[in-house]
Every structure is written in C-alpha cells, then in structure tokens.
Amino acid sequence: MERNCWRIVTGTETKPEDENYKELRDFNSRKDKAYSTIYLNLSKAYRCVIDDIEDPVAAWKRLEEHFRPNSRPRVIGLTDDFFSCRINPQEEIGVYAARIRSIVDQLKDAGKPINEWYQAFQIICFLPPEFNGIVQYVYRWDDKEFKFDKILQELIAEESRLKQSIKDQNETCAFQSIERNISKTPRSKSKPSSYKKNIQPTRKNTKVMKPPNTFIAESNLSQDYERDAWILDTAATSHFCSNKNLLRNFRPIKNMTMSVAVGGVRCDIKGTGTVRMIFENNGELETVDLLNVLYSPRLSRNLIFGSLIDQAGSTFSCKKGQIDDYSKDGHKLFTAKKLNGLFCVNPRSEVNHNSNDDLSIIAERTNVYSPQQNGVTERYSYTAVDAIKVMLNSSGLSKGFWAEALLCHTYVWNRVCHGNQNLTPFELYSVHKPSVKHLKDFGSTAYAGVPKQLRKKFDMRAIKGIMVGYALKTRGYSILLPTERKIVETINESFDEDNMLEPNSSGAVLDPNKKIINVSSNSEFDTESEEESEHLSIPRTPKSQSSEQVGASNNCKTSEKVIWERKAVPRKDRSRTDIYYYIQGSKDRFHCYKDIEEYCKTHNLEYDKALFIFSGKDKYSGIVTMEEAN
Numbered sequence: 001m002e003r004n005c006w007r008i009v010t011g012t013e014t015k016p017e018d019e020n021y022k023e024l025r026d027f028n029s030r031k032d033k034a035y036s037t038i039y040l041n042l043s044k045a046y047r048c049v050i051d052d053i054e055d056p057v058a059a060w061k062r063l064e065e066h067f068r069p070n071s072r073p074r075v076i077g078l079t080d081d082f083f084s085c086r087i088n089p090q091e092e093i094g095v096y097a098a099r100i101r102s103i104v105d106q107l108k109d110a111g112k113p114i115n116e117w118y119q120a121f122q123i124i125c126f127l128p129p130e131f132n133g134i135v136q137y138v139y140r141w142d143d144k145e146f147k148f149d150k151i152l153q154e155l156i157a158e159e160s161r162l163k164q165s166i167k168d169q170n171e172t173c174a175f176q177s178i179e180r181n182i183s184k185t186p187r188s189k190s191k192p193s194s195y196k197k198n199i200q201p202t203r204k205n206t207k208v209m210k211p212p213n214t215f216i217a218e219s220n221l222s223q224d225y226e227r228d229a230w231i232l233d234t235a236a237t238s239h240f241c242s243n244k245n246l247l248r249n250f251r252p253i254k255n256m257t258m259s260v261a262v263g264g265v266r267c268d269i270k271g272t273g274t275v276r277m278i279f280e281n282n283g284e285l286e287t288v289d290l291l292n293v294l295y296s297p298r299l300s301r302n303l304i305f306g307s308l309i310d311q312a313g314s315t316f317s318c319k320k321g322q323i324d325d326y327s328k329d330g331h332k333l334f335t336a337k338k339l340n341g342l343f344c345v346n347p348r349s350e351v352n353h354n355s356n357d358d359l360s361i362i363a364e365r366t367n368v369y370s371p372q373q374n375g376v377t378e379r380y381s382y383t384a385v386d387a388i389k390v391m392l393n394s395s396g397l398s399k400g401f402w403a404e405a406l407l408c409h410t411y412v413w414n415r416v417c418h419g420n421q422n423l424t425p426f427e428l429y430s431v432h433k434p435s436v437k438h439l440k441d442f443g444s445t446a447y448a449g450v451p452k453q454l455r456k457k458f459d460m461r462a463i464k465g466i467m468v469g470y471a472l473k474t475r476g477y478s479i480l481l482p483t484e485r486k487i488v489e490t491i492n493e494s495f496d497e498d499n500m501l502e503p504n505s506s507g508a509v510l511d512p513n514k515k516i517i518n519v520s521s522n523s524e525f526d527t528e529s530e531e532e533s534e535h536l537s538i539p540r541t542p543k544s545q546s547s548e549q550v551g552a553s554n555n556c557k558t559s560e561k562v563i564w565e566r567k568a569v570p571r572k573d574r575s576r577t578d579i580y581y582y583i584q585g586s587k588d589r590f591h592c593y594k595d596i597e598e599y600c601k602t603h604n605l606e607y608d609k610a611l612f613i614f615s616g617k618d619k620y621s622g623i624v625t626m627e628e629a630n
Contacts, residue, residue, distance in 0.1 A: 005030045005031070005033050005034035005037065005056070006034075008027070008030055008031050008034050008056060008057070009034050009038070009056050009057060009060045010057075010060075011057050013027075015027055031055075031056060034056035035054060035055070035056040035059060038050070038056055038059055038060060038063070039059070042063075049062060049063065050062055050063065074110065075107065075110050075111075075112050078103055078106050078107050078110065078112075079107065079112070081103050082100070082103045082104070082107070082114060082118075082122065083122070085099060085100055085103065085122060085126075086126045087126055087127060087128070088251075089251055089253045089256075089271075089272055090253055090254070090255065090256060092159065093152070093155045093156050093159045094152075094156060096123070097123060097148075097152050097155075100119065100122055100123060104119060116147060116148060117146070119148040120146055120147060120148050120151050123148060123151055123152065123155070124138060124151060124155070127155070128292070129238075129292060129308065130162055131155065131158060131159075133158075134154060134155065134158040137154075138151055138154060229301070229302065229344045229345065230277070230302040230303065230304050230344065230345040231301055231302065231303050231304065231342050231343065231344055231345075232304045232306055232323065232336040232342075232343040232344070232345060238292065238293075238294050238305055238308075239275070239290045239291075239292065239293040239294065239303060239304060239305050239308065240258075240293065240294050240295075240296060240299055240301075240302060240303040241275055241293045241294070241295050241296075241299075241302050241303075242295075242296060242297060242298075242299040242300060242301065242302060243302070244270075244271075244295055244297070246275050247271070247272075247273030247274065247275060247293060247295055248273055248274045248275070248276060249273050249274050250271050250272075250273040250295070251271055251272055251273060252270065252271045253269050253270060253271050253272055253294075256268070256269040257269065258294070258296065267296040267298040267299055268296060268298065269294050269295065269296050270295050270296060270297060271294075271295045272292055272293060272294055272295065273293055273295065274289055274290065274291055274292075274293065275289070275290040275293045276288070276289050276290075277289075277290065277334070277345075279334040286332070286334070288334065290304065304345065322335055322336065322337045322338065322343075323335070323336040323343055384406055384409055384410070384413075387405070387409040388402050388405045388406055388409065391405045391408070391409065391442045391443065392405055394442075394443065395441075395442050395443020395444075395466070396443060397443055397466070397468070401468060401480075404468040404469045404478065404480075404487070405442060405468075405469075407469050407470075407472070408442050408468065408469040408470065409442075411469065411470050412439060413425070414426045414429075414434075415434045415436055415439070416436070422569065440467050440477070440495050441467070442467065442468065442469070443466055443467065443468070444466070444467050444495055444496060445464065445465075445466065445467075445495070445496040446464075446465050446466060446467040446477065446479050446493050446494070446495050446496075447462040447463070447464055447465070447493060447494045447495075447496075448462060448463050448465050448479040448481065448488060448490050448492070448493050449461060449462050449490065449492035449493060449494075450462060450463060451492075462493075462494070463481055463483070463484075464481075464483075465479040465480050465481045465482070465488075466479065466480040466482070467479060467480075467493075467495065468480045468487060471489040471490075471491075472489075474489060474491070475491055476489050476490050476491035476493075477489070477490065477491070477493055479493060562583050562584070562605060563583070563584040563623060563624075564581055564582070564583060564584070564611060564612075564623070564624040565581065565582045565583070565584055565622065565623055565624065566579065566580075566581055566612075566613075566620060566621060566622060566623075566624050567579070567580045567581075567582065567589075567621045568616070568618070568619050568620065568621045576616050577616035577619065578591065578616070579591065579613070579614045579615070579616060579618075581596060581612060581624070584623070591614070592614065593609060593612060593614070596612060597609075611624050612624070
C-alpha cells in the first residue's frame with residue numbers, strides 16, 4: 001500500500017499502452033517492486049512456491065491458493081473459529097469486533113457468508129458481566145435495528161462509560177464496609193434483694209450513656225478466618241480468590257489492579273478462572289460453579305459476589321445468623337453462617353475433593369488395637385538397611401557410602417528370585433531374563449583402565465580403586481578412586497574379589513595389597529548377546545593349591561554320589577505340569593533323561609533311570625529317593 005503497488009497485485013490496475021512511455025516505465029517499476037515485496041516478505045521455506053513466477057498478480061494468486069484454499073475443510077474450520085470466538089480478559093470491544101469481522105470476511109471470500117443475525121449474536125453473547133445492562137437493552141430492539149454495526153456502536157459507548165466511571169473512583173472497594181452498633185449489656189430485670197457494701201441499687205430514672213457507634217471495615221487483608229473459607233458479600237464487584245490451585249480454566253491477566261477499603265492497599269489481579277465448590281447437604285453432594293473469579297495472591301480471603309448468584313436465579317433464605325442459598329429447582333446449595341459480622345462459607349473445592357483420586361492414592365486405615373501393619377516398601381526398607389550394614393562392614397568402607405551400597409543392593413535384588421517366585425523382578429518387569437555373570441562383590445578391589453587419550457607416555461594403564469556399584473545409565477561399574485577422591489563409571493576394568501578393604505579401614509586410602517591379580521574375562525550384563533568390550537589383562541600369581549585340587553577342578557569329575565531334587569512347575573494356563581530335576585546346591589536343571597545321562601557321564605556320576613520320573617501326573621517336589629521314585 002505504501003509503495004502504491006497493491007492495485008497491481010489485485011489486478012485492478014492494468015498495463016498502460018505502449019505510446020505512454022513514461023506511464024509504462026512507472027508501471028513496470030511498481031510491478032517489480034510489488035513482486036520483490038511479496039518475495040522478500042515470504043519466509044525462505046516458502047519462496048520456492050513462486051520461484052518460477054515473475055508476475056506479482058500470478059504470484060499472489062498462487063500464494064492465495066496455497067495458504068487460503070476455498071476447500072470445505074477450511075470453510076468448516078473458519079466456521080468453528082467464528083462460533084468459538086471469545087473476548088479475552090482486558091480486551092477492548094473494538095479489537096474483539098475486528099477479530100470477528102476478519103473471520104466473517106474470510107468466509108465471505110470463500111463463498112460462505114455468515115448471516116447478519118449470527119454476527120450480532122456472536123458479539124454480545126460472551127461479553128463480561130459489566131455489559132449485562134446494555135445487552136438486556138439490545139435484546140429489546142426490533143429486527144431491523146439488530147445489526148452488527150449498530151450493536152458495536154452501543155457497546156463501544158458503554159465501554160467508554162465504564163472506563164470513565166472507574167477512572168472517577170479513587171478506590172474500588174472489594175468488600176462492603178460494615179457499620180454496626182456495639183450495644184450495651186442488657187440490664188437485668190430482677191430487683192436487688194438487698195444493699196451491699198459500697199454498691200447502690202440502680203434507679204429506674206438513671207440515664208445510661210450509650211457507647212458511640214463503631215465503624216468496622218472488614219478486609220481480606222486483616223481477618224483470621226480459615227484460608228479456604230469464602231465470605232458472602234452483596235456489595236463486591238466480582239468473585240475473588242487467593243488460591244490459584246482452586247481455579248479451573250485459568251487465564252492470566254496483565255495490568256489490572258484492585259484496591260481495598262483498608263489502608264488504600266492495592267492488589268494486583270493475576271488472572272481469572274472458574275472455581276467449583278462442593279457442599280454436603282443431608283448426605284448428598286451439591287456442586288456450585290463460580291464463573292469469572294478474579295485471582296489475586298495478595299488477598300488473604302476469598303469472596304463470593306452475592307449479586308451474581310442472585311442473577312443466576314438462586315434464592316436466599318435469611319435466618320438468625322445464617323443465610324441459606326437455594327437453586328432454581330429448590331435444592332439447597334449451601335449455608336453461610338455469621339462469624340464476627342461476616343457471613344462465611346466453608347466448601348470443599350474440587351481440587352481437595354478429588355486430589356487423592358487424581359493421584360491414585362488409596363488411604364487405608366488399620367485395625368484398632370492391632371500391631372503395626374508394615375507395607376511392602378517399609379519391609380524392603382528394613383531388608384535394605386540390614387544389607388547396607390553388612391556390605392559396609394564387610395567391604396571396610398565408611399558409612400558415607402551407604403547410598404552406593406543401597407543402589408548396589410537394589411541392583412542385585414532385582415536380578416535374583418525371592419520366596420516362591422520363579423521369576424526375578426527384572427524379568428517380571430521387562431519380560432527378559434537377566435544375566436548375573438557380571439555381578440561382583442561390593443567393595444572388592446578393581447583396576448579401572450585409563451583411556452589412551454587421558455594418559456601420557458609413562459602413566460599407568462589402570463588406576464587402583466574400589467567397586468561401589470553398577471553404572472546407572474551405561475554398561476559398566478561404578479569405581480571409587482580414593483587417590484582422586486571421585487567415582488567413575490567404566491566398563492574397562494578388572495577385579496580382584498578376594499582382596500577387599502580391612503573392616504577397620506576408614507575407606508579414605510586403600511590398605512596395601514600384596515597380591516597381583518589377573519582377570520581377563522569380559523563382564524557380561526543383562527543382554528548377554530552384546531559385543532564384548534576390551535578389558536584389562538593383568539597377570540596374577542595363582543594361589544598355592546595341591547595338584548590333586550587343581551586336577552579335580554580342571555576335570556570337574558567326581559565319583560561321589562549326589563542328591564537329586566525334583567520340582568513340579570505348573571504352567572500359567574494350567575494345561576500341563578513341567579518336571580525339572582536339580583542337583584542339590586547347583587542351579588543346573590534337567591528336563592529329560594538324555595540330559596541327565598549326559599551330565600552323569602561327563603561328571604563321572606552314577607546314573608539310575610529309575611530315580612527320575614518326568615510324568616506330569618506325579619506332583620511331588622522335593623529330594624528324590626528310591627522310595628519316592630517307586
């Protein structure tokens with residue numbers, strides 16, 4: 001518009017004739033400016049849409065087809081935007097009307113104009129409560145006068161009047177000032193029976209001085225009522241709340257303040273929303289929703305605007321010291337009781353009423369006069385504390401490493417079976433069978449490898465440390481390096497589980513270790529099929545053993561008899577029962593004759609087929625003897 005190019009873009013200005021050279025040159029210049037303006041104002045991601053076009057008219061039409069298609073989904077979306085358009089807090093009527101007109105113009109360009117009646121309905125339907133008077137006046141107009149533009153003029157005039165009215169007021173009172181007479185103590189009607197010393201009877205004609213009237217300004221900032229209590233006031237300007245957690249559909253508000261009657265204190269209004277209050281009447285729950293509640297964190301009390309409740313159709317029944325509120329159908333909603341000159345309501349908000357349900361918290365009570373009933377968490381806590389004591393004592397570490405001991409204990413606890421459960425907690429949670437081959441003794445001596453990038457030519461390849469757990473987010477171990485006073489997570493390590501700190505050691509410095517170890521086996525973790533990583537290989541002098549012990553350990557054979565255990569495991573679907581045999585003290589299990597026979601031949605054991613019965617009909621579980629086999 002500023003460059004006088006818009007008429008060219010819309011196609012209303014055509015190219016002049018060739019004879020008018022000056023006008024033709026000016027037209028071509030403005031045409032190039034129009035295309036440049038369109039192209040440069042597009043983001044780089046969308047410039048490719050008009051790269052092959054040099055005419056601004058064609059470029060504008062393509063952009064219009066791309067971003068504003070006249071398709072049915074777009075028309076439906078614009079229609080939904082029109083009927084869901086709401087005035088924002090502190091938004092002027094003119095801005096709100098401009099948003100409605102913009103949507104109406106887009107629908108008109110798409111060939112689906114909105115009826116004038118719906119436009120008028122939309123602009124007055126969702127106005128704030130202070131416009132209720134002008135809205136009632138507009139409702140009495142004739143159909144010829146019920147037009148969008150005329151309604152807008154009336155609303156703008158009413159908005160100006162309200163602004164001027166607020167500006168003329170020095171302070172907006174949030175509470176009604178209460179003036180009451182502090183009455184004298186009523187005189188006793190009984191006559192004095194006798195004269196007492198220094199006390200004369202009261203004469204009938206004696207005049208009693210009345211105390212002066214006392215003006216009491218009740219304020220949100222100076223009362224000691226309950227924090228969740230609500231004060232019923234018929235002279236307030238709106239509902240007020242000081243607890244943000246009670247507000248639903250919260251909408252923030254900026255640049256709005258409210259002053260109270262006491263001390264000229266000004267309170268900032270931070271937002272508005274809806275408060276749902278729940279009252280219990282005769283065993284039934286009644287729900288009351290307060291709309292357009294203003295939120296101010298500086299207020300210490302909550303306020304119910306009685307006039308708004310009256311406009312909603314509720315009726316009030318006043319008694320001595322209390323006010324009962326009834327709905328349109330006659331149901332009692334709540335009761336406001338008088339306390340220190342103010343009528344207070346103590347509802348249960350929806351936040352407090354449903355907080356336990358939303359957080360899936362189940363509150364259970366124990367039986368009276370019974371021992372303490374500990375839950376699963378507390379029982380595991382007892383077990384974990386006992387394990388931490390043993391681990392710290394056996395490893396020689398100080399009590400400051402209790403957190404590492406707890407994590408290490410929990411890591412191992414989740415990978416072993418407990419009680420009568422055949423599956424580990426890890427397997428129950430992830431459906432994958434964990435590996436325990438990588439488990440090491442807590443507090444054992446470990447040698448953490450130093451990467452080539454972090455060591456110099458004459459630096460050692462490993463640093464002596466202490467195993468204090470397993471890596472939390474990676475495959476590896478947590479190694480304490482006492483010399484550097486830090487804990488590192490690494491997978492490049494070797495262990496000497498036979499060499500641990502002395503129990504009397506403080507753990508600050510490792511005790512001298514005279515053994516030289518060699519552990520070249522790779523660590524295996526929960527997924528055994530992953531690639532093996534590089535580990536340190538440190539030569540170790542083997543412990544002195546007799547040749548007979550070494551031979552026995554290498555051959556793994558013995559002629560001694562073993563004790564077999566039979567275990568019947570029913571399947572989950574109860575279709576059949578699986579039979580397994582174990583060697584007492586071993587975790588190896590066998591589920592067929594062939595496996596047992598091969599194992600006995602390999603380990604030079606006596607094999608008697610009559611001892612083993614794999615039939616699921618026999619549910620026996622326990623030590624196998626010849627009597628049980630028969």
